[in-house]
Amino acid sequence: MLKIRLKSRTRELTVLAALIILIAVFSILDSVYLTPGNMVDIIKMATINGILAIGITFVIITGGIDLSIGCTFAIVIVAVGQLVVEGVPPLLAVLLGAVLGVIMGFFNGLLVTKMNLQPFIATLGTMSAYRGLAYVFTGGWPVLGIPDAYRKTFTTKIMGDIPISILVLFAIAIITHVVLSKTRFGNYIYSVGGNEESAKLSGVNVDRTKIMSYAICGCCAAFAGMIMLANLGTGEPASGQGYELDAIAAAAIGGTRMSGGKGTVLGTLLGALLLAALKIGMIVVGVQSFWQFVVTGIIIVIAAYFETIQDKISTAMFQHRNRTQTAR
Numbered sequence: 001m002l003k004i005r006l007k008s009r010t011r012e013l014t015v016l017a018a019l020i021i022l023i024a025v026f027s028i029l030d031s032v033y034l035t036p037g038n039m040v041d042i043i044k045m046a047t048i049n050g051i052l053a054i055g056i057t058f059v060i061i062t063g064g065i066d067l068s069i070g071c072t073f074a075i076v077i078v079a080v081g082q083l084v085v086e087g088v089p090p091l092l093a094v095l096l097g098a099v100l101g102v103i104m105g106f107f108n109g110l111l112v113t114k115m116n117l118q119p120f121i122a123t124l125g126t127m128s129a130y131r132g133l134a135y136v137f138t139g140g141w142p143v144l145g146i147p148d149a150y151r152k153t154f155t156t157k158i159m160g161d162i163p164i165s166i167l168v169l170f171a172i173a174i175i176t177h178v179v180l181s182k183t184r185f186g187n188y189i190y191s192v193g194g195n196e197e198s199a200k201l202s203g204v205n206v207d208r209t210k211i212m213s214y215a216i217c218g219c220c221a222a223f224a225g226m227i228m229l230a231n232l233g234t235g236e237p238a239s240g241q242g243y244e245l246d247a248i249a250a251a252a253i254g255g256t257r258m259s260g261g262k263g264t265v266l267g268t269l270l271g272a273l274l275l276a277a278l279k280i281g282m283i284v285v286g287v288q289s290f291w292q293f294v295v296t297g298i299i300i301v302i303a304a305y306f307e308t309i310q311d312k313i314s315t316a317m318f319q320h321r322n323r324t325q326t327a328r
Helices: 002-008 010-029 036-061 069-085 090-113 119-138 148-155 164-182 184-194 196-201 206-232 243-253 265-284 290-327
Strands: 157-159
Touching: 010 265, 036 069, 036 164, 036 184, 036 206, 036 243, 036 265, 069 090, 069 119, 069 206, 069 243, 090 119, 090 148, 090 206, 148 164, 148 206, 164 184, 164 206, 164 265, 184 196, 184 206, 196 206, 243 265, 243 290, 265 290
Parallel strands: none
Antiparallel strands: none
8 A cells, every 4th residue: 555655656756855865965065055044945935936836736737727827926916915005904905815816817717618718828818918907007116015914914933934924835735735636626627637528528517627726726826926925015016927937847847747637736845845945056056046047947848758758658567567468
């Protein structure tokens, strides 16, 4: 039983091993890297990208993509920022921000399912539209004067230098893991991504499954945006540009198949931590920040190719096993 479980977690264990090796290498290059404060910084950096990546994992497993998460992120930042500046209680503002994210994700899902648009095209369009709305809403100016009461909602230290935002990351990870791996809805997501026609014939409401996946993605983008707002103390309409790249990279590194049907929240979370460890490591050893984009792009390609190799190996082993059984 243990052997079967370990085999099913091969990708997660591989990413975990890569993360440990990466930390060891950077620690050898500079001892500062392994300090407790730096380890906390890695998790802090992984928080926003990790939440975004968890959300987009749901969409990718269904065979889709959401390029608009960075712009959903931006709209929620300026909207929630304006609400708290005008005196709305922080917890109510957080709730309204989450609802706004769900609505924006829901709209993306409608475009994909009811208008039969390709996910890439649909979310490319909403990416531009949502970004434009963020600028229109603020007139291009940042929302200033975010109250400390709101900022403390996510930045209050609960133990040493660990802020509440890290707990939010792990809470979202646990909840989404349960949804994806322990519920009927989670099974539907994998079924739709694995073979949409078979899922339909099995009675799965494919459209509803996709729409709910996009809604979850939007909700995750909203929480990531609200944490960013608390960290910075300003609501920038330009926030979130390029964040979809890191989110997709984290999901791909963690074993989410870009064609759908495969992926786990644990793998995505480890992928986000690996990216954060790599970026902070490059900063610590003095590598120019521009190279981070180059490295991220290369990692996406390698991760996708690694998935292809795994599929080929699995297929070859399955065919060999069948030939062996036939020969017997």
